[in-house]
């Protein structure tokens with residue numbers, strides 16, 4: 516990237532006589548870039564801290580804008596290029612970045628006011644059109660002016676007359692300045708409602724693990740897009756389910772009240788295509804014995820999945836906490852060709868985006884999918900919440916760690932769906948077992964678990980788990996709902 520900037524500077528140098536004849540101006544050159552790539556967030560009522568809607572607002576921050584665009588901090592987009600294209604990619608071209616630089620270097624002339632484009636028509640209503648159902652938190656939740664980040668779960672009773680098929684969820688925070696992200700869950704057990712009733716403050720703090728594992732329906736993050744499932748696909752919304760917003764707040768310096776609203780979109784028809792998600796490593800790494808020594812700059816965990824039938828991949832997203840650094844998922848196709856499915860070089864906890872591929876990505880039977888999550892627990896990681904760094908293990912708090920990449924797949928031939936789902940279940944158990952066996956000796960808990968597993972499953976007491984014994988363990992894990 517550095518090279519191409521230099522190259523552009525050179526090209527700009529060569530062509531400068533022409534540019535002098537036609538200076539870079541706000542109205543003609545800069546406004547179209549800003550209005551189309553920045554203003555959607557940088558306008559009143561959105562998540563960004565200031566507006567970029569006119570000459571004065573942009574001029575005031577000209578130098579800052581050059582810095583944040585040159586290092587691609589803005590517009591925020593954390594997936595590296597190099598794989599299949601994503602929908603609604605937010606990425607400036609090198610030429611656009613160079614235009615901004617030239618404009619600031621030439622003292623930011625406004626230019627001919629008649630050439631100023633009008634602001635784009637930002638959608639007033641929901642981004643996916645009129646929803647079938649709108650749900651809202653029953654009470655507002657108070658976020659203090661400052662203090663640590665807050666995690667809180669809010670239950671909304673849906674009281675549906677019948678089961679529904681969900682195509683999409685869009686989300687609107689009432690206090691966008693403090694809502695970092697919200698994940699959506701379904702609860703058919705009443706457990707969430709029970710926890711909510713335990714005190715007078717709206718919502719409850721800790722999500723029951725059972726819920727965290729089962730009913731995850733995606734989520735919303737700052738700048739996130741509202742995504743419709745591809746044609747023919749839908750998620751079941753059982754009539755007795757409660758909806759849970761699991762929201763992360765970051766105090767902004769002034770007190771705020773949050774009363775989130777979500778729009779639900781239903782399909783009239785039951786789905787004709789099934790889809791499943793593969794998470795590598797599974798359960799956000801819960802069984803991968805994540806235990807990151809203080810100061811460790813590159814701590815990594817890997818996992819893989821052998822694709823059992825031809826599938827289409829359509830959506831991918833990564834998750835980790837503050838120490839997360841790099842995430843990669845790649846496919847090795849049956850012919851040996853490598854395909855980058857997702858690469859995040861500079862993970863930022865504040866942006867929990869999901870990326871939808873522009874087109875279905877075909878992964879033929881026999882493809883191997885590999886993922887690697889890298890954490891940086893050194894003091895060089897500016898996001899490290901501990902100073903000096905602290906040993907960090909897997910856990911639910913944001914100062915604990917977790918990490919995985921999840922990819923959504925649908926069998927090309929729907930008759931293969933069951934085989935796909937069975938393979939995903941088997942992988943989850945096998946990978947849990949494999950990572951557990953490889954890492955059990957790394958922690959106190961792990962050693963305790965290992966001892967119990969030996970007593971239960973090492974039937975011939977040879978100190979190992981032979982293939983037959985591993986099968987028993989997988990059956991046991993299946994019985995535990997894994």
Ligand code: HEC
Pocket residue numbers: 548549552553554555556557562563564576579580583584589590591605607737738739
């Ligand atoms: C998807 C929403 C979104 C888009 C699009 C976006 N921004 Fe931002 N921007 C934010 C948010 C949120 C913040 C504050 C949080 C942060 O710094 O990450 C921010 C912060 C900034 C900052 C301050 C950075 C700092 O270190 O404090 C600048 C400057 C900026 N944006 C410029 C731009 C420019 C220029 C563009 C377009 C090329 C752009 N942004 C596009 C959401 C957005």
